[in-house]
Amino acid sequence: EPEVTQTPSHQVTQMGQEVILRCVPISNHLYFYWYRQILGQKVEFLVSFYNNEISEKSEIFDDQFSVERPDGSNFTLKIRSTKLEDSAMYFCASAGTGGAGGAFFGQGTRLTVV
Amino acid sequence: EDQVTQSPEALRLQEGESSSLNCSYTVSGLRGLFWYRQDPGKGPEFLFTLYSAGEEKEKERLKATLTKKESFLHITAPKPEDSATYLCAVLLSGGSNYKLTFGKGTLLTVNP
Known part of the structure; x- marks a missing residue:
């Protein structure tokens, strides 16, 4: 069954x-x-990307965040200067063609900023 | 402000004890309502999409229904492997085509 693959599964970084x-999307x-989920809180939308450009972004997605689809398979989220x-x-x-309808999620990357 | 509220926050059932989870929404326009299952430390797993009041979807022991103000996820004769957090999310009309707004979820525990 096709799946969304995320790497790494856990990332620890300095502030x-x-x-x-x-x-790697389907x-x-x-x-x-x-999307992101702070421990114990709701899943929150960050950004959507279609046709090689951002379709919508939330107020969380400020200038420290960027997304890119560098080739036909990968989709990346960059956080420039991480905060706690x-x-x-x-x-x-x-x-697929339904847009957000039936969006399939990856297993996630746990980011810990120390 | 648009809101998605799930109840109860947590539910404990005995194996075989059927029950329902609720998702109520106060939104200005609904394009679709989605149910996901989330296991600890994992990503949401898509279960159902509902688009209009009166619609129902079924998968194994789960059945999702939709009215104009809420959705129910009915669990019939649950098994311990049904233990998970069940998330409800809405897609709004008249605005973004892409953004899901999630509720906090219901943590379901099924005891053997």
């Missing part, structure tokens, strides 16, 4: 460092997303 979270999907409050589980998701 102020840059991190890149990587995702191969024939067209819509790509990043960026510690969370980050989920990549992808969807």
